[in-house]
Amino acid sequence: MKLHIFVATTQGLVAIQNITAIDDADISSIVSINGTSTTANISSAYHNFVRKGAGIIQQDFGACSYRINISQRIDQGNSWQLAFYLAHAANNENMLGDGQVNVGDQVICATGEINTSSRDIQAISKIILKQQLAAKQIKQWHKQNINVAFLVPYANAQTLDKKLPLNIKLVRNLTHALSYLPLADSKALVNSADLTSMPSPATGKTIAESSYSIKKMALMALALFLLIFLSINYWFSTDKAPLENTSKELHTQKNSQSNDQSLIQSNVQNINQSVWQVILLNSLDNIVNKTLQPAYALIEKTITEQLIAENFDIADKTLLNSTSKLTEQTYSQLSKHGINLAIRFNLSVNKLDQLTSKNNTSAEVWRYELSAYLIDLATKRKIETHTEYGEFSASPSKLIHCDKQCFSQWHATNARKLAQDMGAILVIKLNNLPRRYQFNLTFQNFLAKELTMIEKRLKGMSGFLSNTLLQEFDAKSSLLHQTSSRNYSYYSYLSADELTNNLSKIFEQSGVSVIQRNNNANTLVFIRYNMPYFFYYVFSVIMLTALLFLLFILQRSGRFTLTSENKPNDLHAKSTKNVEPPENNNNHAQIDQKAEPKTEQNPQAIKGTVIGLGALKNHYIFTSNNLALGRLADEPTTSFTIGYQQISRVGKQCLFSYENNNFYITEQGSTNGNILNNRPLATQQKTHIKQDSQLILGGTNEADIAICQLALKVTPQPSTALIMQLNNNNHQFIDVKDITLSWPSMAKDLCSRWILLATEVSLGIDNDQIKLGCDKRDVIAYLVYQNGFYIRPAEITDESRQVMIDDNVIHSQMPICEHAVISLNGYEFSLQTPST
Helix, strand or coil: CCEEEEEEECCEEEEEEEEEEECCCCCCCEEEECCCCCECCCHHHHHHHHCCCCCCHHHHHCCCEEEEEECCCCCCCCCCHHHHHHHHHHHHCCCECCCCCCCCCEEEEECCEECCCCCEEECCCCHHHHHHHHHHHHHHHHHCCCEEEEEEEHHHHHHCCCCCCCCEEEECEHHHHHCCCCCCCCCCCCCHHHHCCCECCCCCCEHHHHHHHHHHHHHHHHHHHHHHHHHHHHHHHCCHHHHHCHHHHHHHHHHHHHCCHHHHHHHHHHHHCCCCEEEEECCCCCCCCHHHHHHHHHHHHHHHHHHHHCCCEECCHHHHCCCCCCCHHHHHHHHHCCCCEEEEEEEEEEECCCEECCCCCEEEEEEEEEEEEEEECCCCEEEEEEEEEEEEEECHHHHHCCCHHHHHHHHHHHHHHHHHHHHHHHHHHHHHCCCCEEEEEEEEEECHHHHHHHHHHHHCCCCEEEEEEEEECCCEEECCEEEEEEEEEEEECCCHHHHHHHHHHHHHHHCCCEEEEEEECCEEEEEECCCCCHHHHHHHHHHHHHHHHHHHHHHHCCCCCCHHHHHHHHHHHHHHHHCCCCCCCHHHCCCCCCCCCCCCCCCCCCCCCEEEEECCCCEEEECCCEEEEECCCCCCCCEEECCCCCCCCCCCCEEEEEECCEEEEEECCCCCCEEECCEECCECCEEECCCEEEEEECCCCCCCCCCCEEEEEECCCCCCEEEEEEECHHHHHCCHHHHHHHCCCHHHHHCCEEEEECCEEEEEEECCEEEECCCHHHCCEEEEECCCEEEEECCCCCCCCCEEECCEECCCCEECCCCCCEEECCEEEEEECCCC
16 A cells, blocks of 8 residues: 655645655655656755754754655645645555555645644645545545545634535644555654564563554453444434433423522513503604694693503603604614503694584684504504594684684694593403513524524524524534523514423423523523533443453453553654764654644744634734725735625725824725715715724615614724724624525624724633723723734733633733733633634
């Protein structure tokens, strides 16, 4: 069997055909094309990659220089380094193939640049193109049952095309990459010919024989463990396992709920006795005839008194912020204050022809029309209407001597009579409306598939009106599974006890045991009682313990010894420190494969625009003084995109800037304009951004709804950052299909955060996630930019707040290297530069 190494390039796969050692320091290493005298332009770079000091090939494999033959030209870049190193390692083990792959051979395709100091594998560009060009050949190898591995830098994990079946292997460093070579595990490959002949002191067997026995026995035990492990996994992942434990879990659930039974009953009683929360508003127009203003006031007073007399709660109109116009924003605002019904009324007064009575006296006749309709704020629908009519007359002489105030009062007196009848009818209609309840439902520590099932069953319940997902918490890893939590605003005709009973049936049918909490009359919290697959984990631990105990007994019985495997590591430790590679003998060269990468004495802080990973996923941090926004971007370091079709292309929507310790926005002459805090922005006029602002991008749609709203937050001192994120509160009132057509990237954009960082921004923890720009009392650390990114712990005395870099606690400002793992109280994130 041969191992064939290929370099994944932007021109396709390039085979490494052979490697020849040149033991002459005066001859430079070269890269030859197909064994000819034609050399590739990377020859000088390969020579530096070989020689001591700058490179690592001579250090690890012995010879001063090499000639390496490849099948096609490679003239630029450094992504060939990983494949070349692996080829040297395979050649050192006499198993490097020539690129002509036969049945039974193995193939490794690789791309990546090596940091010769730390031995880490760095990110490369155009990775998707390299995948696509390699896909056809790799698929052909798969059809021939040839084992193929495609090694890619771990730093490129976010930029891969995961749809291509290429058997991608993400590697962090050379130690990890070498583990994919056949016959070479994660340990260093050192002088195998000498070490395998050393006898084992316990049995007299050679190390190779003893090691083979150990591996054989360990593999047999591991195979048995995996078989049982997978069987238990299948058993507990089916519907049978939870149902077998249902009775026990339900018993535990009832015991847990009995402690809160009195609280639940009192809350349910309060809900059953609750009434509609009503707000009473006048006509749809803000302008009311001054003559009729007293009439409107008296109508509102009369109807309000009748509703209050019937125990209906009347809301304060100041909640509307001095406007009576109901918009989609107003609906959401009123619902937050517990108001669920709006009554709109309108008065129309018209003068009719004069009438003459039998005694020849004439009178002026006025016709009054008082109309009202009810709006359910939860569903935004008009549910009831009613109109009262009346005619009132007065002699002309009486009205002639009546001034404007008197005339207004006469209209008010007549309107009050209609309002009394209107109020009585509204009371009857309200009492006949079916009771409608609003709840805050929280489901904690459930599996993702369980949360999906719960949401589907919630919408299918009898009495369901509507629901809104208020928050979905980040998934938490727990051994081999993840749990998540969700918070809903839920409207239904069901009362709290009816809703709880229905949910209990859902949990019982699904075999999920929960603990219920009632924070108040309208808040229901359901917490998964036990860890998913609990018995599965317990059994797995027992089996693993039994496996280790079996190996211990076999070792003590003298059938084989584990101590012999420790000697190669000791010899390797000595050889890497004291022994120079033998001259003129490349076959015995050693591979210096470290268990842990070296740490640079002066780590370099990552610079420029970065993308957050881990707990800062979907966070884009920019450090330039100017940041453009558009539907497309021409430079990822100084611009960002939102895919809403009403936004102009290539940064032409608006420009954010930082000057003199302030943030500004400039309208760039976009097609549909921008509205900042309800005021349209003038073209090419710089406007100061206040601490909390709302920016509407691309105008509004036909229903006067601002679909694309960007919340702008300027962090308080000492932080200096502009944090931007989209507001999705109003999307629940819009047809999702229509939004998808005009905004294809909406789901991704709503999850994104864009930060224009001047000097530093505070970091804290809020709702189980890292929050940028938090209040001073909640700050755990500061993300600082000073010609590079740094992390600085906050000046706090609370020892429970801990800041770490790569598992090391820090107490002062430290640089952040690319992909270094920063932990804030256990919440981990890292930063990387965007791929170009």
